[in-house]
Amino acid sequence: MTDALEVAGLVVDLPGRGGPVRVVDDVSFDIPAATTVGLIGESGSGKTMTANAVIDLLPSGATTGGSLRWRGEELLRASRARRRQVRGHEIAMIFQDPLAALNPTQTVGRQVGEILRRAGQSPQQVRSRVIELLDRAGIPEPAARLRSYPHEFSGGMRQRAMIALALAGSPALLLADEPTTALDVTVQARILRLLRDIQEDEGLAMLLVSHDLRVVAHVAHQVVVMYAGRVAERGPTSAVLREPAHPYTRALVDSVPAVRTRTALAHPLPGTPATPANRPSGCAFHPRCPIAREVCRVEQPSVRSVGSGRWAACHFAEEA
Amino acid sequence: MLEVRDLRVRFGRFTAVDGVSLSVGPDETVGLVGESGSGKTTVARAVVGLVRPESGSVLFDGAPLGPVGRRPASLQRAVQMVFQDPRSSLNPRMSVSAIIDEAWRTHPSSAPSGDRTTALHSVLDDVGLDSSVARHRAGELSGGQCQRVSIARALAVKPRLLVCDEAVSALDVSVQAQILRLLVDLQQRHHLAMLFISHDLGVVHQIADRIAVMRRGVLVEEGPATDVLGAPQHEYTRSLLDAALELTRES
Structure with missing residues (x-):
């Protein structure tokens, strides 16, 4: 299957008080045609900036590096006219707050x-x-x-x-950033079903950005978990959720309560999510990680293969 | 302990709460769930005295609570609220120590008789905050830390009932788990009763003894948590459960 979008080594720097801050750091993943990829993360994870880079909506002053290949064409180095042509037509976006995105007049x-x-x-x-x-x-x-x-x-x-x-421009890739976060549960379920149906019927590629693991579990074929601007783990959704290869993913999965049966409270991670502006040394997750060792404090793990279609950035993925 | 009897609240011609009765016993956690517009937040605000009911009553140990300004000080102290958005419920320019101090000034009977600093540190320690946080302004803290400060402010005056309105909804997923754990620990340690309002059925199922379901101002179902969410009787509760996503994908 051909990839609609290939994100390779994507870097986004934003201007900050003490110099540029790397909010997206060496992020790579593919969105094959007719596939939904879920992008999961907490605040400061870089998930929205990654999506904004794809749709060319980064804030002014942002600089990018790496590669965003759209059907084989490099978007990061395309002309402004060409990027405008892609945005809204070939790649369309659905935002969290439709009232802010629609023109009230x-x-x-x-x-x-x-x-x-x-x-x-x-x-x-x-x-x-x-x-x-x-x-x-x-x-x-x-x-x-x-x-x-x-x-x-x-x-x-x-x-x-x-x-x-979003569908009016007959897009081939649909970006949806927290499309159901502001909605009631009964409405959320219907909108997610609609997005899933449209994606399947039209054979669209879709990138669904969410903080809610349940939403991603429901609609995404593949999942990318981000932490502090980097990819922590990626792979097929069902496999990643069943057997996480990163302790951060494991903690996220454990924190989701069941609805119909009573589940015990999860053992929470200590601390707060690391942010790119305040990134710990080595593996950014190490201060909160239950299995961190000395090497995690000093050496940043690179994303490595941990099984069929599975990738994780953890020195001890086999123990997660 | 808390008893809400036939509560009715109207905003102009709109009836937000239409004859709701519920009770919370000592050491008990009652979950109040419903979608937006169900009236669950209005019930919470009536309990803490922030809205005036048109009719019905809110009783605490059998005594009517009344609006917040005219409530006897001891009752006002007894019922404290934790709001959804910790950043907007704290003054960002006030230091954490000033925020706790203000709570003590509002309710002098709860103020420490001995050393204030020691008492302050013990309140912060209670909610898992380091004493060094006392010097910081609320605006410098993370969302999770702000919510801990809100909880510390509520606990500082030694309440008996904590009303939590979507107290973890605005927090990052990994921080939500910490605050939930904290609330449950505090409840057991201080023998608090809790009215926990949330749209998240999973979270409510984890911590509530009993659950009340509201729709359009009316309480449609109420009972032990495992019964209401395990074997719902009302059609609306069933539709909420059908719509709620589980982590395991069923299709």
Whole structure:
């Protein structure tokens, strides 16, 4: 299977008070076509910056290194015009807060149709395609909702409108950053099912960024776990969650309670997540790690193969 | 110990809580769950006296609690709240020691009779904070540390009931586990009763003895935690459970 996106040695530096801070450090993973990759991490893990680098939405002053190959084409060194062409068309994004991402002064129909109008489609073509897209996103009576404004929609309906908007450019890769975090559980379940259906039906590649292991477990084929700007572990979701190869992943898995049965409280990790600006020596996870040894304090582990399709950055992955 | 009887709260024409009754006994943890708009936070705010009920009553040891300003000092002390967002519930410019001091000034009967510094360090130690944190301003602390300070502020006045409104929801996953563990430890150590409000059924299942489920201002189901989440009786509880994600993928 061909890879839609290849991220290799990606580096993102942001300007900081005491010089640049490396918020994404040597991150590598692939998103094969028709595959969903989940990107998991806590605050400071670099997961959102990684996604923002892919969609070319890094804050001003950010510098990048490494490689982002989109269908074989290097995006980091592409012209601004070419990057603009990719963003919103070939690669589209769904944000956590649809109210902030949608324009409050324009009807939903107008916003979803914008990209089609700019592509020179006739008003009739635009209208019927927008109705089709709203319907695909599960908005009932789409023809009647064309003239609605975002504030007239519920949170779940707004997220559906944003999904319709993302699909309007017929993307091959969909980036979703915490797409259900602001939603109630019953709405979350429906939106996740919709994203999964769309991904499967259209054969899209998808990058799902989340802090919630359960969300990723539900929709992602592959998972990338990030900690302090680096990849801690990556591999097939079910294998990683069943047998984590990194003690950090293990702790995350153990901290998720079951819902239908009563589970004992997890033994919590000490301390708080390391951040790139405040990164411990050696393995950034070592101050919180239950199996850390001397080598972990001094030597940064590189990502190595730990089984079929499995990669982990831990000196003692075999013991995790 | 805490008894809420037929509580009704209205905001203008909107009825946020419509006839809710529930109780929390000594040493007991009651989980209150529901989606946004269910009225669970309004119940919490009525219990601590931040909203005025239209009708019904909130009783503590049989005595009516009333609004926070007119509540007898001893009752005001007895019920303390921990909020969802620790950063916005603490003044970022105040030092941790000033925050705890303020709690003692508000409730002089709970203030230490001996050395304040020793008492301060012991309160911080209780919530797992190093005494060096006392000098720091709240704005310099991490989210998890801020939540520990909020809990320390509540505990400093020696409450008997802790009302936690989404107290771990805004925290990083690995920090959530620490704060949950802390709350459960503190509850046992200090014989606290706890009203724990959350949208996360898994978390509530881990720590609650009993669970009450709210929907649109009404309590639809209430009972022992393992019964409510193991064998739900109400259709709405079942739909919440169906929607809740488990870590193991079923499809």
